Amino acid sequence: MNTPTLETERLILRRFTKRDMEALFLILKDEEVNKFLPIGYINVSMEENHDFGYGLRKEFWHKGIVTEAGKAVVEQVKKDGLPYITATHDRNNPRSGNVMQKVGMTYCYSYEEQWQPKDFPVIFRMYQLNFDGNDDFVYKKYWNMYSNHFVEKL
Numbered sequence: 353m354n355t356p357t358l359e360t361e362r363l364i365l366r367r368f369t370k371r372d373m374e375a376l377f378l379i380l381k382d383e384e385v386n387k388f389l390p391i392g393y394i395n396v397s398m399e400e401n402h403d404f405g406y407g408l409r410k411e412f413w414h415k416g417i418v419t420e421a422g423k424a425v426v427e428q429v430k431k432d433g434l435p436y437i438t439a440t441h442d443r444n445n446p447r448s449g450n451v452m453q454k455v456g457m458t459y460c461y462s463y464e465e466q467w468q469p470k471d472f473p474v475i476f477r478m479y480q481l482n483f484d485g486n487d488d489f490v491y492k493k494y495w496n497m498y499s500n501h502f503v504e505k506l
Contacts, residue, residue, distance in 0.1 A: 358424045362417070378409055394421050396429050396437055401491060404439040406451070422455040426481065435484040438491050443475040449506075452479040460490050464500035477504070 355367050394406040404425070406418050429437060439457060441448035449459070457479035467474040478494055495501045 356428060358428055360420050360424045362420060394418065394425060396425060396434070401493060402429070402434050402437045404437045404452075404455075404457075418451050419454045422451060426455050430483045435486070436480055436482045436489065436491065438478060438480045440476040440478050440494070443477055449477055449479065455481070457481040459504075459506055461495055461501055461503050463494045463498040463502075465494075465498055477506075 391407065395404075397403040397405070404422070406422060408418055426437065437457070439452050441452065443462065453459075458481065460478050460480050462475055462477050464473055464475050466472070476494070478491070480491055482489055
């Protein structure tokens with residue numbers, strides 16, 4: 353799938369190039385940024401889960417940047433015809449869930465995973481946004497994969 357350049361009021365979203373290596377390294381080397389993520393980015397996977405993910409250098413946190421970028425990406429994948437997107441976040445990182453809600457996603461369920469490569473148990477919350485009108489569809493792969501799964505009252 354061709355990846356278009358997207359523009360919002362404050363941002364230009366595009367594919368990484370070699371010129372971005374230093375900026376990407378600054379995201380990846382920051383322990384606090386990566387506490388809940390293996391890497392830093394904003395994208396939607398073309399795998400079955402259509403996982404929506406993001407990360408940002410901490411000096412840009414709490415400015416609505418990820419939400420702004422996320423809304424643009426969500427609109428683009430909707431135009432591209434994806435039936436849905438999913439996203440998960442560590443329960444100890446509720447701000448990430450707030451971003452998911454702000455871009456229109458809905459909490460579906462939680463599950464416990466022995467998270468790798470960090471090798472400790474994590475409760476993840478799974479959110480989803482359907483674009484195809486099938487509002488009853490819930491992506492159940494994580495529910496089925498992990499025996500400790502449940503619905504929380506948020």
